[in-house]
Amino acid sequence: MTTQKVTPINGNSLRGHLETMVLSSLEQSDAHGFEILRRLEKAGCGALKMKEGSLYPALYRLEKSGLIKSRWEKCETNRPGPRRRIYKLTSKGKRRLQQGREEWVQFVSVVGQIVGAPA
Amino acid sequence: MTTQKVTPINGNSLRGHLETMVLSSLEQSDAHGFEILRRLEKAGCGALKMKEGSLYPALYRLEKSGLIKSRWEKCETNRPGPRRRIYKLTSKGKRRLQQGREEWVQFVSVVGQIVGAPA
DNA sequence: GCATGTATTTAGACAGGCTAGGTACTAAAT
DNA sequence: ATTTAGTACCTAGCCTGTCTAAATACATGC
Numbered sequence A, B: 001m002t003t004q005k006v007t008p009i010n011g012n013s014l015r016g017h018l019e020t021m022v023l024s025s026l027e028q029s030d031a032h033g034f035e036i037l038r039r040l041e042k043a044g045c046g047a048l049k050m051k052e053g054s055l056y057p058a059l060y061r062l063e064k065s066g067l068i069k070s071r072w073e074k075c076e077t078n079r080p081g082p083r084r085r086i087y088k089l090t091s092k093g094k095r096r097l098q099q100g101r102e103e104w105v106q107f108v109s110v111v112g113q114i115v116g117a118p119a
Numbered sequence C: 001g002c003a004t005g006t007a008t009t010t011a012g013a014c015a016g017g018c019t020a021g022g023t024a025c026t027a028a029a030t
Numbered sequence D: 001a002t003t004t005a006g007t008a009c010c011t012a013g014c015c016t017g018t019c020t021a022a023a024t025a026c027a028t029g030c
Helices: A018-025 A033-043 A052-064 A091-115 B018-025 B033-043 B052-064 B091-115
Strands: A068-073 A084-089 B068-073 B084-089
Touching: A018 A033, A018 A052, A018 A091, A018 B091, A033 A052, A033 A084, A033 B091, A052 A068, A052 A084, A084 A091, A091 B018, A091 B033, A091 B091, B018 B033, B018 B052, B018 B091, B033 B052, B033 B084, B052 B068, B052 B084, B084 B091
Parallel strands: none
Antiparallel strands: A068 A084, B068 B084
16 A cells, blocks of 8 residues: 555656756766766655666767766775776856756746646 | 747657646647647747647557547538647546646656756 | 676667658638 | 648658667675
């Protein structure tokens, strides 16, 4: 009974928002892919399941557009595991994030009004 | 100066929301495709540009799923122009609309929190 | 060795909104 | 009569971006 049906947010509805989400998650601090995944999953409260296969291509696109920059982190810095690629917002990326937020607000406003759900 | 730059809501961000929008626009009253387009465009305040090439396939999918039903309207009923296909929500469609609204609220809540834009 | 957890990468599938046309009917203009 | 314009519908094929599913690599523990 208490099976708390959390309808997962699927890929379609994420389209066009994922990149802003990634940029936003990098605002607090630089991070590598897996860490971004963890941040988003945590913030998504179980409803959000972004996959590696979505994230890494997105990161590639973002870097290609100059919105983020990456550097490799050596793994000898007192931690186990493989190498990590650390991503960082560029100033261009910060501006885009601002823009993405404005677009998000407009998107919510417009679609929300049509869908007519009580905000 | 007063060029009110309305960034149009593009196809990607509409993904996965369009069907709920269509269902919602049919709630007030039955309508044919063009009328749905007008309703959405009007509600979108200029920011929303849904195309026929998106709507008609969506209507087809919705009908195939039993969420809407259509009937042809003869054109001799005191109006000019070609025949129209009038769409109507089924009870299954009404239930789906409810579900779509719940999912919308959740979507806005989750993504909104991540994007961090002031709601 | 082998399994496990962490981390990255990629090929290919797939969905669905968009482009860009086409069809058809009516009325008004030429 | 023919053209033009407005309304209405339909569709083939494109394109983008998320997902599936697998491979690779490194370190630790059994």
